[in-house]
Amino acid sequence: ETGVTQSPTHLIKTRGQQVTLRCSSQSGHNTVSWYQQALGQGPQFIFQYYREEENGRGNFPPRFSGLQFPNYSSELNVNALELDDSALYLCASSFGGARNTEAFFGQGTRLTVV
Amino acid sequence: DQQVKQNSPSLSVQEGRISILNCDYTNSMFDYFLWYKKYPAEGPTFLISISSIKDKNEDGRFTVFLNKSAKHLSLHIVPSQPGDSAVYFCAALLGTYKYIFGTGTRLKVLA
Numbered sequence: 297e298t299g300v301t302q303s304p305t306h307l308i309k310t311r312g313q314q315v316t317l318r319c320s321s322q323s324g325h326n327t328v329s330w331y332q333q334a335l336g337q338g339p340q341f342i343f344q345y346y347r348e349e350e351n352g353r354g355n356f357p358p359r360f361s362g363l364q365f366p367n368y369s370s371e372l373n374v375n376a377l378e379l380d381d382s383a384l385y386l387c388a389s390s391f392g393g394a395r396n397t398e399a400f401f402g403q404g405t406r407l408t409v410v
Numbered sequence: 411d412q413q414v415k416q417n418s419p420s421l422s423v424q425e426g427r428i429s430i431l432n433c434d435y436t437n438s439m440f441d442y443f444l445w446y447k448k449y450p451a452e453g454p455t456f457l458i459s460i461s462s463i464k465d466k467n468e469d470g471r472f473t474v475f476l477n478k479s480a481k482h483l484s485l486h487i488v489p490s491q492p493g494d495s496a497v498y499f500c501a502a503l504l505g506t507y508k509y510i511f512g513t514g515t516r517l518k519v520l521a
Contacts, residue, residue, distance in 0.1 A: 300453070302453075327507075329509075331509075331511075337513055338414075338416075338499050338501075338513045339454070339499070339511045340511070341510070351507055386454070398444070398456055398459065399456070399509065400456065401446075401453030401455070402453045403452050403453045404452075
């Protein structure tokens with residue numbers, strides 16, 4: 297059984313740039329959620345994709361966008377990076393449908409904006 | 411507005427003793443709760459969950475208790491082991507897809 301993998305593991309970007317983070321979901325899972333974890337905080341929900349459609353969104357601006365592909369892998373795109381976007385970005389996959397009661401997380405991508 | 415609160419940022423416990431991690435929530439619409447454990451440089455790992463129709467769920471050394479009237483849940487680890495040292499996050503499921511996480515409690519089990 298393949299776990300959730302994220303790439304890259306670390307990334308440094310300059311303010312104003314754009315970034316794309318990638319996630320391969322666990323085998324058999326069709327739902328991917330993205331979370332932002334700032335230092336000293338718990339993960340904050342960004343959005344979720346289920347069968348290639350956005351299924352819900354947290355309190356993040358439109359410059360945070362995503363995609364899910366037919367193989368259920370996913371991308372998180374952030375435009376016009378700000379210093380406050382520096383955080384650990386976590387991807388979680390689950391088998392969706394009526395309810396996602398257990399999500400499996402990847403190791404995260406540490407993004408630093410300078 | 412922090413809907414899920416973990417008021418103890420850290421906890422130290424002797425090996426073999428009980429670790430009790432606490433979590434409070436404010437939204438009575440939450441009906442499913444989870445605990446995740448996180449080691450440095452790794453993503454959170456699912457530990458145990460509980461539905462609001464129950465007040466206790468056990469899995470080996472880990473037991474979660476839910477007190478709906480107090481909007482409080484706790485995770486008990488007995489006996490605690492040094493490998494349990496990690497950050498523990500409490501999470502609540504909002505609706506069908508969104509987890510609301512607490513800020514975490516760093517547990518240190520002393521050998």
